[in-house]
Amino acid sequence: MSAIVAGTAAPAPTAARRPRGGLWRAILHNRKAMLGAVLLLLFILLAAFPHLFVPWLHGDPRAIGDLPLEHPSGKHWLGTTGLGQDVYAQLVYSTRESLIIAVVAGLGATFLSVIIGVSAAYLGGYADNALSMLTDVFLVLPTFPLIIVLATYAGKGNLTVIVVVLILTGWSYGARQMRAQALSLRNRDFLESARVRGERQSYIIVVEMLPTMTSLIVANFLGAALYAVLTAAGLQFLGLGDPNSLSWGTMLYWAQNQGALVNGLPAWALSPGLAVALLGVSFALLNYAFDEISNPALRPVRRRRAK
């Protein structure tokens, strides 16, 4: 699992000088962002309307067929599983769960990061100490074993459990960044200006402070989503997910346990991993591009020669 997914280390102070409408334009003008966005869009379509992508013949991803371990063919584009299920159909239908895990866990972790990081920075004093400590404890706890313990505790590796576990273990990295950024904002004059104006603390945190951190929050979300995709796949691959669910990690688990690779069925073994990788890549590309968009210093330069 690559841990180093979340954003740049130095949040750019210029980050916030961007109008909202400009974001889409910026994405459209950034090749990496475009590629990432297109990939993500494709996955969203797959998740929303899987049936459109699966020809009527073998549409039910779970249906047990009588032709197990088939090689890819016109009928089964990516072959069949050990139970004779159509791999391609499974791949398409699995998008939904994998995407849900990524998005929900990403949102959840980001939400926690923001709440805890920003509160710590804004409240200061003992509250800051306590919250920072909590963050640090979660950071140094070995994540994966914790996940295993939690997943085991929850008894059943169903979707909710995995998502909750990913959120619980995924927020701390972001919270630290949030806190750092919020600290740098804390004494910015526009916040004091709001205070002098007579605004309440809660209003200042939520309405004045958070929007200026948008780019970091988005970067954080993308990083957390990437982390969630990869970790969830790892968990399911280890058999800690629900083996009856339809998701890429589960497909890999089955492929591994039914010996897809060693039995010469690479399409079955590799395609779910590739899907995970592509979803991951789309998040990583967006994240990377987002850095460029929010920090003009990182934008690619056209080299021009004087004279």
Next chain:
Amino acid sequence: MTDVSVYTDPQAAVPTAPLIETRKLTRHFRVGRGLSPKMLHAVDDVDITIDRQEIVALAGESGSGKSTIARLLAGVYTPTSGEIYFQGRAVSSMRSRRDQLAYRGDVPMVFQDPFSSLNPAFRVSHGILRSLKLHQPELTRTQRNEEAERVIEAVGLAPASDLMYRYPYELSGGQRQRIGFAQALAHKPKLILADEPVSMLDVSIRIGLLNLMAELRRSAGVSFLYITHDIASARYVADRLLIMYAGHIVESGPTEAVLANPKHPYTDLLLGAVPDPRAPLSVAVEGDTGEPPKVIDPTPGCRFRWRCPLVVDECHHVTPTLRLLGDGHEAACHVAEPDAGMHATKP
């Protein structure tokens, strides 16, 4: 700067009391946590009085505590000790949200840095509209918009209907600074705390804002606490001038009197350092390095004694207090004398 409706004071509760007054206002900061906490005396025993329709300039070295005073008055910081009286009423007694809102409405602050004092995520009208909503809740949405346009035009930004929907980064520094003033005006204030409102601006824009302040005082009856490094601009707008050094007010008096006849050696030094193209080059080389003082756990004595050319023994043991040395002219110096300026600067 047109169309500012003439400001009428809704008769304050205590008519004789000054608009705002501080008594022994003190603010200390803790520096260095843990084993050896130290106290930084940012502001010590400061007495300031500002009357209605008065512009008071506060000048002094960087780090001398000017902003801290403004923030204390604005309620961003709470005083370590001492009290602020607004129209005769102690600010610390204003506990309820209503009282506090009312005070904040009367005493807005304009921040030093036009680049960081507007929230980059919102249109520039955001702060103005919020102020109107908080301090004039009776207005409807359209009325608020109209009022916002009015104050934006009042600070000389036209066309307001266009400017107010821009984002801060779409405005120049001078325009932003004016938005800051407009935001303060939206409160229908009695006193605007202006913390170095022009220091970041080009000379060409700077004077426009100073003129605006004078205009607001005249037409809307607003008082100002004008904080600056720039003595010349203080002279341009202010009625009275306060000179601060290391957390103390060291000299105060009518602007012209202080400039013409500085009593405190620091004031003298400061005035001598102001470059002036209209005056011939006076190369009076001071051996002074101009290092700003940090007042950490001070001992009694004059805080300027280390740099003072006139230092006497007494300066090392007794903290000088403000003494009346002329018509409304006070200085905190053991050696300053009441009559004619004793350290003549001009040959």
Next chain:
Amino acid sequence: MRFLIRRLGFFVLTLWAAMTLNFFIPRMMPGSPEDALRDRFSKGGSVVTPEQLRTVLAEFGFDPDKNIILQYSEYLKAMVTGHWGVSIGSSLGAPVTTLIGDALPWTLGLVGIATVLAFVLGTLIGTIAGWRRGGLIDGILPPVFIVTSALPYFWVALLFISIFAIGSNPILPNDFNYEQGLTPGFNGPFIGSVLKHGILPAGTILITAIGGWILTMRNNMVTTLAEDYVRMARAKGIPNRRIMFGYAGRNAFLPNLSGFAMSLGFVISGTILVEYVFNYPGLGYMFYNATVSTDYPLLQALFLLSTLAVLICVLLCDFAVFLLDPRARTKG
């Protein structure tokens, strides 16, 4: 100095908090060592009463009926004094220290070295890419590694196995840390075998981990290069190499360093998959096993160890920042 004392305070507090969690989390898991043991017994086709199982476990030092607070205080004491007890899971009776002692060198050797290598190489490549922004290296490596950093580790591993290690005469071994039958020691064949067995797992770690470091370092570098002191160094006529490493690189590196320490927590987690796929006998798989077999003593020791490892790394990185960044020294 105060900085160091504060860091030490943080260290102790965090360790305590983590250890407390480490105690309670496993005990919140369903099942118990008895159940796990019972499951194993029933293979023999015999009837064993739960009471009897408890006697067996009691023999190995497990007493579930003891007051939990008492257990907790004894646990803390045991952890601190190094009396980690014996496994009550699948390695029933094996001293935890021995189990860990056998596995630790392999984990450190494989995952540790690969991770550090990824960090060092990634930082180096990132430095160069950032320095020559828009150049050849910058044009190729960062985009490539964005992609690899998003690949699932185990999937890359499987891919590698199917490429390099399948068939009757594979190029590289797919499992174990060295060839069966070799006697461990400082002899050529053994070391060669260890290296050969390490290539695939380490290569996989490298490929998936290096990307993040390249990207962050590159971005830091680009940001740093815009700083005035870099321009100033150029104005001084200082040679490029010195500017690249001494001025830009060093400053760009600092924020990465603490990021590195923080990411170690994730690294230890990653070893589970490495060891699982490559049948590499290290701590990761042991962790997994201990978890699924409710092996409290082993689990606790492993938790302690990995928490400690991360904390020490954080501390070391703090210390390195302390050495490299004079500002940290006086901040206090």
Next chain:
Amino acid sequence: MPSRPILEVRDLTVEYDTGGDRPVVAVDAVDLDVHAGEFVGVVGESGCGKSTLLFAIAQLLSPPAAITSGDVRFQGQNLVAMSEKKLAALRWRDFSVVMQSAMNALNPVTSIGTQFRDAIMAHDEPVADDRPAEVLRLVGIDPIHLRSYPHQLSGGMRQRAMIAMALLFTPDLIIMDEPTSALDVVAQRSLMVQIKELQQQLGFAVVFVTHDMSLISHFSDQLVVMYAGQVVELGATRAVFDHPAHPYSKGLLDAFPSIRGPKVPLIGIPGSPPDLAHPPSGCRFNPRCPEVFADCPKIEPELYQVGAVQARCLLHAPGAATAAEPVQEARS
């Protein structure tokens, strides 16, 4: 001037590629001469291209900025065409640069002494061992601070340290970009006086950039007023202050109050500086000019000789009421 100038800038144009439709022309066909031992002040509003001009002179521009035309001749050699290697040899030894903010221009992670040493090692020039201490003493800093790190010095000390560093090889030209803008008036005054003294003592030429007209009035020999990337007025400082020829210069001089003399109402210059990617046609100052007339938006003015100074204003164009002639050819 009797001797040939040590620095001749001819037709220098610098553009920033912003990715937009048109580049920002931050320096537009600037000509400038600096003679040995001369103190040349460059003033102008924020964003008018002063820093860009300095960096272009010192060949320190980095993308997206690039010199698109013009020469910079220093001691007869064209710096624009010079290779990095030769430039590096020339830098610091013959001309040095003092940057706008000393906090950012000193490498935060190495000591002042190391930064001196870096500069010394980058050049073959023989330097006495105690030279750093000597120059520090020159600017009034205790050499003990060679061991200090930048953050341990106050703003004024850092600025002085920068200036000391610039004096290391006793160059012929020092380029200073607002070296006092971050300082208190008192500190600013004392630093300026010191610079002036050193200049008189050591005889180097100074190009000094600021936007503070009043500051420059006391110290510079020659004055260059810039507006929107162009030089709008040029001449001996006293002459410009006494009889400003360009309405912009007049506006500037009217824009700040004085602490002496009678109190007069001032007006300032209304409007705001133009967008350099889309500058106004004709005279760039015409939208803000109080003396604007019909030709202004149509005809782009050149520098015309007006008494002792040169000004880029159509009021002084040869055909206009005041007798003036273009000076382009007159220069040799």
Next chain:
Amino acid sequence: GGGDKPIGSASSNPSSSTSSGGQGTGQFKKGGTVTIANVGGQTWPCQFNPFNPAVNQVALGFVYEPLTFVNVLKSGATTPMLASAFSWSPTKDSIVFTIRSGVKWSDGQPFSADDVVYTFNLMKQQPALDLYSLWTGAGLTSVTAAGDKVTLKFKAPAEPYFFNFANQVGIVPKHIWSTGDAAAKPATWANPKPVGTGAFTVQSCTSNNISYVANGSYWQPGKPYLEKVQYPAYLDNNPANLDLASGKAQWGGQYIPNIDNFYKSKSPDNNYWFPPTANVAIVANNDPSHKATSNLAVRQAIAYALDREQISKIGESGYQPAANQTGVVTPTFDKYFDKDALTAAGYDKPNPDKAKQLLQTAGYSSSNPLKLSVITVTGYTDWDASLAVVKQQLAPVGIELSIQDLQQQSYNQKLYTGDYDLAYSSLSGGPTPYYELRQLLYSKNSAPIGKQANSNYSRYIKPEVDKLFDQYASADPDTQVKLIKQISGYMIKDVPIIPTTESVDWYQYNTKDIEGWPTQEDPYAQPAPYNIPDVGQVLTNLYSKSAQK
């Protein structure tokens, strides 16, 4: 084939009861190595304490030997090991073993009846060692020696426990276990250098691998033929399977998906054989608190609805044969199998119509479908696959099955305390069906809901059945067969559990160099390397072809 004597019969001649397969004494030259690929899921802790259930798989059979070997695959045929003979008292509450003479411990000390007595009494003193609850559960009252005779006395008829005490208890040397660390803490003693009577001794052990070498002074003349045994620690199936396929390991105990393609086709020397030994079943919760599953009609409906052949074929890739409702594993225990009863009840083939009908009588219909959930263990992928098939089969008769994959821990807890509707489960067998059926159906193995049951998780309680089990212990072999047929009658009648497939020994063997493997034709022991003490039987029979040249 040797004599298929049931356990009860006394047999004194070792060579007469061992199987054929080219066995004999000293007929093969020594040499060669066999490598075992059997996933232990852990690295080796290098302990060889035969009383430690976590490690006895690498100690028993290799180093330690039982008194008598009981062959499960041959209905409990016995092979004398450390006891050259045994005889039961007529009431079967006392048994006398004749201890073999001339046996030496691997450290050279002579083996004697004292060691046997010591071993059993140690288990009495240290209840933790008494893995099979001989002293507490089986009613053992005394173990005494007289010359080369050792007598075990029981409170009650104890023949069913013969399998445990004669076959599964490894005899340990008194001279080692009565001193030092071993004596102080026999239960937890690591025993890193085990001294036993077995055919092999531990040469070296690392966390990766255990190397055994032939015991030079082994009591069976000429044996073992093999020089060495390597037992690497595999953490996961895939690497082990790869090594088996490539021939790097020759003896496997592995589930290999698509084995014909992946393993058998790789080499003509690669062989496998999966002898069935017990049932895999859907255990229904018979407790009245579970409305649906305590309803006989529902259980019958499930039993009728299932197409066990299909479950076997798709779910288990055909490796595990279909089971039958009698609960008797065939063909292993064919002689206890009452085929007629099965056919009479209509359970010999799937009958979905009948199932639907039964469900209707129970009040379920397509508009009111029966929703049931079945718990299973995460990681048992073949079970998952089987259940996927079961689910598909139950759907048309109107049962909506949801599959809950649980971690072993949670699964166990639910299973033991009865917190489930249906559970997919399997138990181990024994030399006769009695062993498995008793675990499944004997009321003393049950417990109220919420309390942990020993093995009767379905909570099937029927005094008539209990009585049949009680009679079995003292019955003669023929009566025993009858009793088991009667018990399986209750399986058909009450359908307490629904067997689906028969669990098998996963067993792969490579004949390139090694021969002498157990085969279907010569099932002289359970063949998978994880069976103890059967592994010892196999190891003494294997020989290297290359060493014969």
